[in-house]
Amino acid sequence: MNAKEFKKLLHRISKSDNDALREFYDEYSRKIYRVGLIFCKDIHYADDIVSLVLSAIWQNADKNLKSNIRNPDNWIFEMAKNKALDYLRKSCNQKSKHFEYNDLTEKELIDYLSIDNNLSEIEFESMIAPLSENEKFIVRKKLLYCYTHKEIAEELGTPLGTILWQYHNAIKKLQNI
Numbered sequence: 001m002n003a004k005e006f007k008k009l010l011h012r013i014s015k016s017d018n019d020a021l022r023e024f025y026d027e028y029s030r031k032i033y034r035v036g037l038i039f040c041k042d043i044h045y046a047d048d049i050v051s052l053v054l055s056a057i058w059q060n061a062d063k064n065l066k067s068n069i070r071n072p073d074n075w076i077f078e079m080a081k082n083k084a085l086d087y088l089r090k091s092c093n094q095k096s097k098h099f100e101y102n103d104l105t106e107k108e109l110i111d112y113l114s115i116d117n118n119l120s121e122i123e124f125e126s127m128i129a130p131l132s133e134n135e136k137f138i139v140r141k142k143l144l145y146c147y148t149h150k151e152i153a154e155e156l157g158t159p160l161g162t163i164l165w166q167y168h169n170a171i172k173k174l175q176n177i
Helices: 003-014 018-040 044-059 063-068 072-090 107-117 122-129 133-144 149-156 160-175
Strands: none
Touching: 003 018, 003 044, 003 063, 018 044, 018 072, 044 063, 044 072, 122 133, 122 160, 133 149, 133 160, 149 160
16 A cells, blocks of 8 residues: 555544544554564464554544655554554563564563563573673663663763673673573
8 A cells, every 4th residue: 555545544544434444454454463473472462462553543543644654564564563562561471481582683682571570580590691790780780670771881880882882792692592
């Protein structure tokens, strides 16, 4: 669907046209579902992401019409991704663990470690065991205690750039385990 057709569809949705919402669903639900599955790693959550995106489209159709949407597929992908990440943050103790950590991207691994309350302290410590003590400290502060990189740098008396470098190297090491 091109941008012009997409705008027409949004216009119809803004007029509470149920058929237009059905057309939107037929066109985009599978794509939204795939994005939800990629980020949430759970088929039930992926279904929820489809519902959340459709609800947002329906409720915000007027606002969406004002947006300059040049590529509807990218726009829908971003919306689905953001809904999935928001959903994970809100449902942090429900995340499925049926995957391997090294299958995750750096961003997904960070999200998983920082929002999954079902990950016990023992599991977390065993995951970060291969890291140096300094890397463990930085990862703990960042992911468990939500410190900013700047706060960690100040606490350690280390330049911010060094903390950023050590943190990203630690996450890469965890990806390769």
